[in-house]
Amino acid sequence: MSAGRLYATEAIVLRSQVLGEGDRLVTLLSPTEGKIRAAARGARRGRSSLAALTQPFVHGRYSFYRGRDLDSVRQGEIIEAHLGLQKDLAAMAVATFLAELLDYTSAARQPADALFDLMVVALRELERPGAEPRDHQKLLLAMELQLCEALGFRPRLDVCMRCGRAGSGGGGPAESSSLWLLSPAEGGLLCRQCAAGSGGVWLGAPERQALRHLLEAPLSRARLLELSPGSLAALILAVRMYTDFYVNHKLRSLPFLVSTLGLPEPLLAREGTGRERAGGVDGTRARNGPDGDEQDEQRRSPGAGLPERLGNVDRS
Numbered sequence: 637m638s639a640g641r642l643y644a645t646e647a648i649v650l651r652s653q654v655l656g657e658g659d660r661l662v663t664l665l666s667p668t669e670g671k672i673r674a675a676a677r678g679a680r681r682g683r684s685s686l687a688a689l690t691q692p693f694v695h696g697r698y699s700f701y702r703g704r705d706l707d708s709v710r711q712g713e714i715i716e717a718h719l720g721l722q723k724d725l726a727a728m729a730v731a732t733f734l735a736e737l738l739d740y741t742s743a744a745r746q747p748a749d750a751l752f753d754l755m756v757v758a759l760r761e762l763e764r765p766g767a768e769p770r771d772h773q774k775l776l777l778a779m780e781l782q783l784c785e786a787l788g789f790r791p792r793l794d795v796c797m798r799c800g801r802a803g804s805g806g807g808g809p810a811e812s813s814s815l816w817l818l819s820p821a822e823g824g825l826l827c828r829q830c831a832a833g834s835g836g837v838w839l840g841a842p843e844r845q846a847l848r849h850l851l852e853a854p855l856s857r858a859r860l861l862e863l864s865p866g867s868l869a870a871l872i873l874a875v876r877m878y879t880d881f882y883v884n885h886k887l888r889s890l891p892f893l894v895s896t897l898g899l900p901e902p903l904l905a906r907e908g909t910g911r912e913r914a915g916g917v918d919g920t921r922a923r924n925g926p927d928g929d930e931q932d933e934q935r936r937s938p939g940a941g942l943p944e945r946l947g948n949v950d951r952s
């Protein structure tokens with residue numbers, strides 16, 4: 637093999653599969669090379685140095701041989717093994733889901749520094765001693781939002797996407813006391829006057845402020861955000877719908893994530909429905925927006941009030 641076919645990069649293992657007898661097929665994310673799929677020869681044999689290097693979520697420095705169809709892992713050293721994830725099922729469920737999202741949204745030979753940096757921080761946060769499922773849920777929210785931003789689909793939160801209205805207080809939708817719809821198809825918020833017939837989730841002022849915080853603050857600060865269980869559940873649904881619209885792919889790990897974290901069931905009904913339905917023009921299932929400008933303070937349990945929050949989506 638010529639030296640020109642050898643390359644080295646930092647990377648995180650997104651997925652590790654069995655390949656033939658004793659080998660592994662690994663999918664990694666590198667900041668400079670993007671997605672790498674490589675065979676790790678002998679990685680399933682206990683004494684191989686590749687055995688530990690090719691475990692899911694290992695962050696390491698690797699060298700590869702570039703192959704015609706498939707690269708192969710030559711050697712490497714571990715930077716962070718993230719073995720702590722194995723002790724926390726909820727953390728593992730989030731890590732697996734995020735890895736699948738990154739696997740799908742990254743491409744070979746396309747630098748992915750932003751996505752890589754997000755995953756480095758996300759794995760550390762998931763492994764943080766004392767982290768609770770609620771912390772994981774907030775991290776998941778921030779990660780999905782910041783992934784959308786990195787992919788060029790940042791939701792716009794300052795004005796109504798149709799009429800440009802900035803909210804009654806003049807401070808933009810974040811301060812307006814009424815409910816606004818987070819509309820995936822519009823790429824941001826819609827005021828009540830403009831939202832009729834649109835798909836999305838209705839969000840109150842605290843939730844819209846939380847959205848902004850989750851988009852703009854470092855991932856490591858997501859867990860510090862104060863959110864009621866009802867707001868957290870609504871945001872998880874809103875953000876999942878939003879991401880699903882732009883990352884239109886059936887994610888295999890979603891059912892495990894929903895059951896492990898106790899997330900709202902409508903998440904599964906929406907799985908992989910993507911652009912066709914979220915942006916549909918069928919108004920027959922349209923729901924009227926909530927009345928009045930009062931904030932809905934009565935929602936205090938996870939998932940409470942979610943059906944009323946859904947805009948024009950098919951939840952059959």
Ligand SMILES: [Zn+2]
Nearest residue numbers: 796799827830
């Ligand atoms: Zn409007």
